[in-house]
Structure formats: structure tokens, C-alpha cells
Amino acid sequence: MLKKIVWFFIISAILASFLSACGNSSTSANAKKLLTDLTAKGRLAVNQPGWVHVTENVVYDTDSQDRGKLPNGQAIPLVQTIDIWYHINADKRVYQYVWALNTQEGQILETIVFRNNLAYNLTTNLSEALNPFPLSLDFQFGNELDNFISDSNNHPVVTTDKINGKTVTVFTINTQLDTPRTTTDFTQPITADGSIAYFDSESGFLLRLLRTVVLADGSKRTYYTDNITIEPGVQPPPDIQNYVNGIY
Numbered sequence: 001m002l003k004k005i006v007w008f009f010i011i012s013a014i015l016a017s018f019l020s021a022c023g024n025s026s027t028s029a030n031a032k033k034l035l036t037d038l039t040a041k042g043r044l045a046v047n048q049p050g051w052v053h054v055t056e057n058v059v060y061d062t063d064s065q066d067r068g069k070l071p072n073g074q075a076i077p078l079v080q081t082i083d084i085w086y087h088i089n090a091d092k093r094v095y096q097y098v099w100a101l102n103t104q105e106g107q108i109l110e111t112i113v114f115r116n117n118l119a120y121n122l123t124t125n126l127s128e129a130l131n132p133f134p135l136s137l138d139f140q141f142g143n144e145l146d147n148f149i150s151d152s153n154n155h156p157v158v159t160t161d162k163i164n165g166k167t168v169t170v171f172t173i174n175t176q177l178d179t180p181r182t183t184t185d186f187t188q189p190i191t192a193d194g195s196i197a198y199f200d201s202e203s204g205f206l207l208r209l210l211r212t213v214v215l216a217d218g219s220k221r222t223y224y225t226d227n228i229t230i231e232p233g234v235q236p237p238p239d240i241q242n243y244v245n246g247i248y
Contacts (some may be wrong), residue, residue: 001020028149035145035171040137041204046135046232053231054137056082061223062185070110071124079104085236086135087184087244093132096244098236110120122248137230138206141171141197148173161198163207168198180216185223188215205230 046052060067060078067076071240080101094114101110101214110123120127148154157172173195180189192214198207211224 013222015165027158028155031158031171032145032149034158034169035138035142035199038169038199038204039136039142040136040203041134042199042206042230043134043204045203045205046086046113046137046230047088048232049088049090049092050233051236052086052088052135053229053234053236054082054084054086055229056084058082059225059227060185061221063187064185074109076101076109077103081106084091088135089132091132091133095132098240102145111243113248114213115244115246137228138197139209139226139228141195141206141209144195145171145173148175160201165197166207167201168207169201171195171197174212186213186215186221188217190214191216203230 024225058080062078064078065075066078067080069075081104083102086094086099089095097112098112099112099114100108102108109196110121112119112121112123114120114130117129117131118127119130145156148156154175155171159170159172163169174192175194176192177190180191182189190213194212196208196210196212198209199205200207206228208228209224209226210222212220212222214220
């Protein structure tokens with residue numbers, strides 16, 4: 001009788017572990033499909049002939065004074081605005097764009113213009129060949145989630161929230177590092193990192209992206225916050241038209 005009871009508990013434990021694993025696997029698969037559906041909806045909306053305007057309001061919270069220096073010696077601030085105008089052609093590819101890094105006061109720090117299959121940095125005077133490309137505005141979070149899920153011990157958390165009256169789907173991933181990692185951003189080593197992505201549940205657009213770290217003393221820092229606005233079907237101001245027309 002005792003042997004039967006022992007075997008009963010062993011089998012129950014194995015079954016519980018199996019069901020738990022299946023449940024986590026299902027959660028990961030559902031999260032991946034949900035993100036795929038959202039980003040597909042967003043790509044469909046932006047990859048239409050015309051202009052797409054993207055604005056990023058970025059804030060870094062680190063132990064550093066800045067994000068480095070530009071070739072002209074100008075410091076890249078911890079608080080910045082990135083303003084991008086993408087021009088989509090009839091083949092639904094980006095064939096022109098203007099990318100500008102600005103201070104929060106509006107001073108332009110760096111500008112890149114893509115035209116005639118060449119991306120030219122007006123600040124550094126460097127250029128590189130570039131072919132027209134389909135626009136994806138998930139900021140590589142889809143790849144990040146795939147890599148996170150590929151480790152069988154990792155499972156994302158999916159919730160809903162509100163941002164500026166919009167219902168958003170929130171994906172949260174956190175990874176415990178095997179060994180602490182030192183960086184130039186923090187005086188302490190990092191023991192864990194994570195990301196939180198907020199997608200508009202209706203449009204599929206990414207509205208906010210957070211990057212977090214846990215430091216050696218156990219404190220958690222949101223070292224990167226990006227609030228994003230995506231506007232398809234809008235017309236650029238004259239200065240943007242000048243850039244893509246080669247008038248610098």
C-alpha cells in the first residue's frame with residue numbers, strides 16, 4: 001500500500017510538471033501569435049504609397065553624463081527627440097527618408113538623408129548604399145521576443161493597459177543573466193535585464209518601449225524609455241521636401 005501511495009505522488013508530480021510546461025509553451029505560442037498579428041496590422045498600415053512620420057521621445061536613465069560624442073564633439077544628450085519622415089513608393093518600399101536627432105530644445109544634432117539608393121549622413125559626411133526596403137516599426141521587438149522564447153525557461157507576460165485613452169497590449173520579458181555584466185552606463189554590474197513593449201491593440205503600432213536592468217545591489221532601473229508616435233498619410237514640411245530633393 002505504501003509503495004502505491006509513493007508511486008501515486010511521483011506520477012502526480014511528473015504530470016503536474018508536464019502540464020505546467022505545456023501551459024507555459026502555450027502561453028509563449030499565444031504571445032508570439034498575438035505580436036505577429038499586431039505587427040502585421042501595423043506594417044500593412046504604414047507600407048502604403050505616401051509619407052509616414054515617426055517621432056520618438058527618448059529618455060535614458062544611466063550613471064553616465066551623456067550617450068557619447070558626435071564627431072564634431074557635441075555630446076549626445078540623455079533626453080532626445082528623433083524625428084523621421086519615410087517616403088513609401090508604389091512598390092510599398094521606403095525609397096526616401098529624413099532622420100534627425102534633436103535635443104529636447106529642438107537643436108538638430110545629426111541628420112541622415114536617404115535618396116537615390118544612398119543614405120548620407122550630413123553630420124559626419126559619411127554615406128552608404130541602401131536599397132528601398134519595406135517599413136517595419138516594431139523596433140526589432142519581434143526578433144527580441146523570438147530569441148527570448150527560444151530559451152525554454154523563458155516565458156513572456158502579456159497584459160492590457162491604457163495609454164492616452166488607447167487600449168494597449170503589453171509584452172513583458174525579463175532575463176536573469178548567467179553572470180553579472182559590466183557596462184559603461186552603470187557603476188554597478190547588471191544581473192538581469194528586460195523589455196516592456198506597448199502596442200496599440202487597434203492599429204498594431206508600437207507606442208512605448210522600455211528597457212530595464214537589475215543592478216548588483218538589487219535595484220531596478222528603467223534605463224531607456226521611448227514614447228513613439230506613428231502617423232501615416234501625412235505631408236512633410238518644406239524643409240523635409242528640400243532634403244529629399246537634394247537641397248541641403
